[in-house]
Amino acid sequence: MxxxxxxxxxxxxxxxxxxxxxxxxxxxxxxxxxxxxxxxxxxxxxxxxxxxxxxxxxxxxxxxxxxxxxxxxxxxxxxxxxxxxxxxxxxxxxxxxxxxxxxxxxxxxxxxxxxxxxxxxxxxxxxxxYPEAGIILTSFGDVRILDTAMGFVNDEKTYEFDSGLEVWKEQQSVRSSLQRGSGGGQSDGLDDRLRENLERFYKELGVTVEKMRKERDWKELYVVGEAELANSFAKTLRTKPNNCIYKNLNNVESKKVLHQVFEK
Structure with missing residues (x-):
């Protein structure tokens, strides 16, 4: 209930x-x-x-x-x-x-x-x-989902992103290159493949979030992360989130995330 x-x-x-x-x-x-x-x-x-x-x-x-x-x-x-x-x-x-x-x-x-x-x-x-709300924390490595109400985290789930590329571990600069949207030569193709995989991951997770929204009766939904990643995830949702907050809070303690979302 x-x-x-x-x-x-x-x-x-x-x-x-x-x-x-x-x-x-x-x-x-x-x-x-x-x-x-x-x-x-x-x-x-x-x-x-x-x-x-x-x-x-x-x-x-x-x-x-x-x-x-x-x-x-x-x-x-x-x-x-x-x-x-x-x-x-x-x-x-x-x-x-x-x-x-x-x-x-x-x-x-x-x-x-x-x-x-x-x-x-x-x-x-x-x-x-402080309504019943879902907070989606996006990053390249994983996505955290916080189920909250009255300033309290009822549940928290983390979904890790598997790039599906064996060369990932050897490409130390891929993450920053992806986020900058820059690069040249061979890395351009690699960035495109990573981007496609990431967007596919976000799309699948967007379905999960919509299901959670209905099951948990979320009145509000917030997407948090660096601008490119937050906007990319927001596009996968059927309904527009209440707000996109362009901050990387993925490694921030849950209660501090709530402060950033609701009190700022």
């Missing part, structure tokens, strides 16, 4: 009375306000305030359900405290049952809600800013 589909199900979720705990927690270690694990205090205080409010209402059914969810949410986050990203979003209910947990790589504003439905407005905003 894609994140958009899950969000839609959350929007349709409803209780007869208040039964859903929605938690947005900022755990960003780079945030000055989150130094020394300050999120632990914010989590404890936020959950405590709701409990105190319920105690005042003296609704035993709500209090009992909330105490169980409070314990479950606290345990979930504490058990994963060594792997926290920028934020955590949780939607939880006992009856009807709901348990939806998201560790995200985008900024989260801490808040806690106890309602008859999941409070999803902030999550909608985050998904709009």
């Amino acid at each position: 894609s994140l958009s589909e899950e969000l839609q199900k959350l929007k349709e979720f409803k209780c007869d009375s208040r039964c859903v705990l929605s938690v947005y927690l900022n755990t960003n270690p780079a945030d000055p306000e989150q130094q020394n694990g300050a999120w632990k205090i914010h989590l404890k205080n936020g959950l405590k305030r709701i409990y105190e409010y319920l105690e005042a209402s003296q609704d035993e059914k709500e209090i009992k359900a909330y105490k169980k969810l409070k314990e479950k949410v606290t345990k979930e986050i504490e058990n994963n405290q060594n792997d926290l990203n920028k934020g955590v979003v949780i939607f939880a209910s006992l009856d009807p049952e709901l348990w939806s947990v998201h560790y995200v790589q985008v900024q989260v504003k801490t808040s806690f809600h106890w309602e008859d439905h999941p409070v999803v407005e902030e999550m909608e905003y985050m998904l709009k800013a």
